[in-house]
Amino acid sequence: MTNAAVHSTPRSGSLFSQDQRTRRRNTAERRFRIYGQAAIGIAMMALVILLASVLGNGLSAFRQTFINMPVTLDADVLDKKGNRDADDLKKVTTIGYSKLLLNSLTQLIEDQGLAIEGLAASDIKDMISDDAAAQVRNRVLANPELIGQTVSLKVLANGRIDGYLKGRVSMESAERDSNVSVNQLRLTDEMMERGLIGKSFNWSFITAADASELRPEAAGLGVAILGSAYMMIVVLVLALPIGVAASIYLEEFAPKNRWTDLIEVNISNLAAVPSIVFGILGLAIFINFAGLPQSAPIVGGLVLTLMTLPTIIISTRAAIKAVPPSIRDAALGIGASKMQTVFHHVLPLAAPGILTGTIIGLAQALGETAPLLLIGMVAFVRDFPAAPPEGLFDPAAALPVQVYNWTQRADPAFVERASGAIIVLLIFLLAMNAVAILLRRKFERRW
Amino acid sequence: MNVMRQTDDTTATAEIKIAAKGVQVYYGDNHAIKDVDVDIADRTVTAFIGPSGCGKSTFLRCLNRMNDTIDICRVEGKITLDGEDIYDKRVDPVQLRAKVGMVFQKPNPFPKSIYDNVAYGPRIHGLARSKAELDEIVEKSLRRAALWGEVKDRLNAPGTGLSGGQQQRLCIARAVATSPEVLLMDEPCSALDPIATAQVEELIDELRSRFAVVIVTHSMQQAARVSRKTAFFHLGNLVEFGETGQIFTNPRDPRTESYITGRIG
């Protein structure tokens, strides 16, 4: 063959100088990189804004405004018979207590010489939360010896006053607001100067029950946290054993046939069914068909169990699959039965993986809202459920549903509380995920 | 063994295309290539042989800076292409790789049609001004890769549907289509059966008339069949470099002799 005929001309040009096309291509390359960085930037920014928005709105929910005042627990009012009998004490309603508080506050204002022009008696009364009387009453019923004394108490202030201290309410907005007057805010200013009113950490936000629409200052998460905890117990007790049993069967025993395929397809499809469909299932099967009570943690737990089961099965199967066959061969080789091999060797080795998957499944269940709405967990629940197992059938709220519930109320103070509740929820989730990560780190084994 | 080759190659100039001096390659802490000097002549087939893991492929990948894509890899020393240092700051590896094409061990056609596979290089480098020109480049490249006859009726079929040998010739056509000056081949026949191997070897023999071809192979017979010059690598060192005939018939280094007689490797 001859070379000259098909000789292609070697391209001229030094490697050191870029031709125009290469420069253009390199510009495109840089542009593409910038797109990538921008995408990451957008994702990170979304995360930061999201967290900042929740934290910014919610952190203040953990601090609440209280009025520091001496309260005279007048024996003539609280215990007319003077025998300190518990049943007689209970006859005095919150109305009696709220009068007491009003008197004490009026007295305090006089003593301190706080003269606000045009301050009406009703203004003074509305400085105090409607819930404060009930709180004082509970305290007196618990310690009857307080009667007759003058005790210094931190009395819960009205939500609008709290809003004023947190910047939600201003003099201008108060003029248009029938629930708070400018005089009250002036009084608040004066009292602040003298240290009679101020914010302090609000435990009852975490421990107390929900409160009515008009008393945002008293609303707490106690029932919701308890309800969520009950549901998590149900999920753990049901989903873990069922999930592990199903995974063992599918990984170790199941023959390759149509039925096994059907189960597998079902599991992978259930993992992608929208959560609200599980809510419909709960409503139709557990409540309407089986007649279980509405708003009960048992129903929520059952629904969430069915929902988390695919997650747990998928991660458990991965953990079981990760145990090398040589371990099984070793056990089978010395005459252990298949079942003994599974229970003595495979399961213990897969346990960390199973636990991690379970915790992640639980975390998912804890944050789930939509199905719980359908089974009636949006109901307003003030009473704490009893201890399990009976308590599982009592009405209760759930953390994420409580958030939703509060966002549906008119008073903007509930937005603060909803964000605060989300912080509590996120702390729980963070703790659970941290445990899962620690477990994985500690027991991770590479074969 | 084709000793006749040396007499055939009278038209080839001894002009040096690539010169490597004192090349060192590190993979993290691992010193993979130790102080290698090699001159690659233009329009000649140069073979790199040696046992697995001796560094021949690593060195080959230095010649078109493919090692840049591996984070932990570091190259020292000087490699020049037509007298220009390819590791110079001003050099764009993209431009370099257009001049120094590469064919890999396993056939790796893109999941596109046969036509698009071959047209990929010309398109990104802007070698064709019109569709007709591109068609011409594709046809010429496929002819050069001795594949045209087999695929001319199904240019729109996926490249992955070809047989192993055809896929590798497609990859060669793809590399040839950018009209490179040097063609690097990393064990191009190791995944092929003997018949496909023979076809590829025949192809290499033709390609040498236009490019400097560097081929890495673990088959000594192949080196002897296709190359004029051979370099023997062992444990990251270049042990011996010279005319193929001389390396195989009269090795200077005892290690080379052990390898070609099958005592190490």
Next chain:
Amino acid sequence: MSIGLLLAIILGLAAVGYVFGIRRAKSASGGDTRSLHSLAGYHGQSVFLFVAVPALLLVGIWLLVQPIIIESRVSGLIVEADIPQGGSRDLVMSDVRRVAGGLNIIAGEGGLSEDEIANMGADLGDLRSRLGGVGVALASDIQPNVFEASKRYRQMTNTGQIMLSVSAIALALAGFVYSIARITADFRARNVSEGFVKLLFIACSCVAVLTTFGIVASLVVESLHFFRLYPVSDFLFSLTWNPQFRGGSDLGIWPLLWGTLYVSFVALLFAVPVGLMSAIYLSEYASKRVRSVVKPAIEILAGIPTIVYGLFALITVGPFLRDYFAQPFGLGSSSSSVLTAGLVMGIMLIPFVSSLSDDIINAVPQSMRDGSFGLGATHSETVRQVILPAALPGIVGAILLAASRAIGETMIVVMGAGAAAKLSLNPLEAMTTITVKIVSQLTGDTEFASPETLVAFALGLMLFIFTLGLNVIALYVVRKYREQYE
């Protein structure tokens, strides 16, 4: 006997059986436990299983079936005349159940003896107040037939309960005697109990199938109820959604479907480029350090519950879009809008798209990249012209999965998209979706048997079909894609 007590008795019997089984096995071995075929513990285990499992199964099935049988029997006692105007048989039956429950409480407190209840008629004047006293408030006086039905209901329930207790304990005892009696040194207790455990495993693995069955059954049955009250053609083809409390509602799915698809489209429009580009950047360009920071951060986004996104839409994104976009341009004044919900849902989907695409891009073999680099392609050319086309089927699958998530998402749209069913193109207007309406129709005050409530099940059915279809296609595409490189 309460169910709790019954369960305790069965489990107690089983525990006793376990101990007895071990003892019996040991004595059967004649002192040398090596002569047993199975370890003594397995004998105990097999007794335990044979006592507990059949009895517990019986209790479970009984509790499920008993109410159905009793309801159908009792329901026969109520004639059409007893059903008040505008009410339904279901409502009357719920009264029956409540009255029966009230009678139980009264009897339990010793207020009335069984004979007194049996002779009591509905005309007994203080019945309503008596029932009220134990917490069963009735809206109206009870019809005689209804009261008779209640008494019958209560009687049948109580008899059923007793029968259940007796038969469950009898079954447990039978299992006890049978499994103890067959223990000998040669009895293959391990094989028997392992076989039993395996059966339990199989039962557990069927829970998934049962769940799917339950979902399909409840959706289909209630949807059929709905279609009996409301024509299918109107539901599928009407362009208005306007539920009324007093009947005569328009319940066309199109406005909801439009809202759902619009919101999902906006979400994908945001999530797919961002998620895909960040996956590309992370897997192709980013240094190890950047990866180690950014990947977990994106995973955090994936772990945040949707209620948090909902609140974010409600208090931050919604007002922001209203104040800076909708109002200045005169495009609307609502803080909940398609754009609000779509954007926030897009943020939620970023980690989903990005982690799926990351897996898929990493599945493209390195040899493809080498081939492209070897020809002198730049990194972005390699990504755009080789990697992405190669990964395309997988990415399409990922997008379909993301779309199915978007369509089924509830809380973000409930809190961000609004409640007005509209067929509009303006993304700053409030629109509503299928999931929003499922929630609002099922949490409202309307009667359960009305079409306004039952429509939620038909909507749920549509949602289920949609998401299932998308998933099946997506999983198929992704699996085919993976096979290509395996």
